[in-house]
Amino acid sequence: MRVTAPFGRRRVAVTGADDVGAYRVLHAADPDGPVPAPGQFYMLAAATGWGAGEDERPFLPRALSFLGAASGGLSFMFEEVGPGTRRLCGLVAGDELWLTGPLGNGFAAPPDGQRAILAGGGVGIPPLAAWAGTLGAGDVAVAAVLGFRDAHHAEGARLVPASCPQAVATDDGSVGHHGLVTELLSAELDRDAAAVVYACGPPRMLEAVRALCEQRGVSAQLALEAGMACGFGACFGCVVPVREGGYVRVCVDGPVLDASRVDAIPAH
Amino acid sequence: MVDFCAITLKRPIVNGSGTFDAIAARRAFGVALLRDFPFGAFVSKTITLSPREGNPPPRLWEAQAGMINSIGLPNRGLHGYLEHDLPQLAELGVPLITNVMGSTAAEVSQLVEALDDRDEVAAIELNVSCPNVATGLDIGADPGSLAALVRAVRPLTGKPLIVKLTPNTADVAAVALAAQTEGADAVSLINTLRATALDRSGAPWLGGVTGGLSGPAIRAIALAQVAAVARRVSLPIVGMGGVSSGAHAADLIAAGATLVAVGTESFRDPAAGCRIWEELKSLQIAGSGSTTVNAAQAQVEVDVNSGDSA
Numbered sequence: 001m002r003v004t005a006p007f008g009r010r011r012v013a014v015t016g017a018d019d020v021g022a023y024r025v026l027h028a029a030d031p032d033g034p035v036p037a038p039g040q041f042y043m044l045a046a047a048t049g050w051g052a053g054e055d056e057r058p059f060l061p062r063a064l065s066f067l068g069a070a071s072g073g074l075s076f077m078f079e080e081v082g083p084g085t086r087r088l089c090g091l092v093a094g095d096e097l098w099l100t101g102p103l104g105n106g107f108a109a110p111p112d113g114q115r116a117i118l119a120g121g122g123v124g125i126p127p128l129a130a131w132a133g134t135l136g137a138g139d140v141a142v143a144a145v146l147g148f149r150d151a152h153h154a155e156g157a158r159l160v161p162a163s164c165p166q167a168v169a170t171d172d173g174s175v176g177h178h179g180l181v182t183e184l185l186s187a188e189l190d191r192d193a194a195a196v197v198y199a200c201g202p203p204r205m206l207e208a209v210r211a212l213c214e215q216r217g218v219s220a221q222l223a224l225e226a227g228m229a230c231g232f233g234a235c236f237g238c239v240v241p242v243r244e245g246g247y248v249r250v251c252v253d254g255p256v257l258d259a260s261r262v263d264a265i266p267a268h
Numbered sequence: 269m270v271d272f273c274a275i276t277l278k279r280p281i282v283n284g285s286g287t288f289d290a291i292a293a294r295r296a297f298g299v300a301l302l303r304d305f306p307f308g309a310f311v312s313k314t315i316t317l318s319p320r321e322g323n324p325p326p327r328l329w330e331a332q333a334g335m336i337n338s339i340g341l342p343n344r345g346l347h348g349y350l351e352h353d354l355p356q357l358a359e360l361g362v363p364l365i366t367n368v369m370g371s372t373a374a375e376v377s378q379l380v381e382a383l384d385d386r387d388e389v390a391a392i393e394l395n396v397s398c399p400n401v402a403t404g405l406d407i408g409a410d411p412g413s414l415a416a417l418v419r420a421v422r423p424l425t426g427k428p429l430i431v432k433l434t435p436n437t438a439d440v441a442a443v444a445l446a447a448q449t450e451g452a453d454a455v456s457l458i459n460t461l462r463a464t465a466l467d468r469s470g471a472p473w474l475g476g477v478t479g480g481l482s483g484p485a486i487r488a489i490a491l492a493q494v495a496a497v498a499r500r501v502s503l504p505i506v507g508m509g510g511v512s513s514g515a516h517a518a519d520l521i522a523a524g525a526t527l528v529a530v531g532t533e534s535f536r537d538p539a540a541g542c543r544i545w546e547e548l549k550s551l552q553i554a555g556s557g558s559t560t561v562n563a564a565q566a567q568v569e570v571d572v573n574s575g576d577s578a
Binding site: 240 | 286287288289291292293295296297298300301303304321322324325326327328330331332333334335337339342483484532534535536537538539542
């Protein structure tokens with residue numbers, strides 16, 4: 001599912017920001033943008049203080065899947081990991097953003113009658129939360145299995161609509177299942193081997209989910225993450241190797257790829 | 269309207285080769301892309317005889333006021349370009365410049381001959397940032413190698429031949445002069461500057477180990493090289509390097525460029541070409557035309573010649 005973007009970047013107002021556990025959620029007005037499809041992403045840059053920060057960075061806009069889209073507004077979620085997310089974390093209501101999108105292609109609905117299982121965690125929450133909202137509004141049964149580092153990060157699970165049943169795992173056992181999200185996913189698949197898995201998360205988690213789905217013969221759609229300069233196919237920087245040979249660009253051929261096309265999720 | 273090698277452009281702004289994929293952009297933005305296409309002419313990414321997958325990732329590194337790319341010239345190859353890309357690019361409604369690269373004069377000749385047959389191609393740009401098989405040096409780094417290449421391909425086409433100069437050489441103007449002597453119609457510069465980046469363990473970050481630096485970080489170098497080339501050759505110049513505003517474009521024009529190419533800025537702002545053209549127009553209206561340009565050109569020459577006195 002792909003919604004095309006207005007051509008060019010647009011300057012939009014930040015309408016608010018809050019902390020959810022370890023994550024920052026940023027809200028922005030987007031009165032002129034189309035309604036995006038879950039799994040699609042935007043390129044974001046602060047309208048000021050972008051390119052003149054620490055170490056003269058950030059320079060390039062940052063690719064972020066949207067968390068929510070409603071009534072002319074968008075929300076995003078991220079964790080401070082570098083100069084770009086640090087600058088975005090500093091934005092408050094009244095500041096402005098450069099926004100390009102929606103970009104890429106989103107998730108495709110499961111065949112009639114099949115359940116959807118959302119698997120992922122960490123900063124992979126946004127596309128899963130958006131997809132849970134869309135599926136929940138239809139007649140698709142959906143459940144989520146979500147993994148986090150610890151209880152503080154696991155507060156991010158609150159961003160997935162409460163109407164979607166969810167199980168949480170943490171690395172340190174401070175909340176939910178003490179272990180990996182793939183252990184929860186495996187239990188879900190034991191109950192329903194015909195479900196379609198939708199996954200997004202840090203590379204190692206995504207690779208574990210991909211490998212499990214392949215081993216169990218389960219259909220899966222993976223929302224990939226890659227460093228990219230442009231988001232619209234211009235720079236050829238965000239490629240991943242695919243089974244049919246060569247590379248595909250995560251920005252225009254993804255970010256959602258059918259798991260059958262990918263051998264292994266690269267660590268970068 | 270601008271005249272460049274007898275090609276008429278609706279604006280003097282083009283894209284740098286390999287910095288804008290109009291076919292992918294149309295998937296992302298739909299027909300809105302065509303309503304005000306950012307560039308007066310479209311320059312293709314580098315086309316090679318055989319298809320290339322490009323370098324293993326990671327391919328990008330965010331640098332200070334710029335970026336390093338190590339993409340490795342992925343493309344469908346000549347046949348794929350002619351069959352698949354060219355018909356779609358022809359729908360853009362602007363003149364098409366096809367950029368080609370080969371590792372021998374024979375390869376480049378084959379590319380040029382095939383493109384000469386196609387009416388959709390308005391001009392051919394030679395990417396000479398490619399090692400000479402015999403010497404190991406980039407063809408574009410050595411006036412002698414460059415002269416031999418242009419001499420070989422010049423008779424094969426009546427279309428304008430543009431030589432894309434590399435900045436990774438001791439005397440770019442000497443290479444430009446060789447291109448002019450052998451009958452090239454224009455030169456374009458600067459390509460990216462060779463660069464690398466290390467991860468925290470001290471190992472190369474880029475899959476291709478080295479890459480090319482672009483963006484505002486190289487703007488001052490581009491200005492100096494365009495000015496140096498403009499003093500030595502009479503060919504029209506496509507100037508580029510870190511242009512992100514109309515004022516930067518005006519600087520390159522003042523230094524001697526006929527056209528200005530936008531590259532990295534399109535990554536940050538897909539419609540940068542439109543904005544830069546609007547900004548350039550308002551500067552040209554605000555200024556007093558050619559007098560201002562000439563004064564600015566003189567200023568650039570003074571600054572370039574005065575070394576580090578600034």
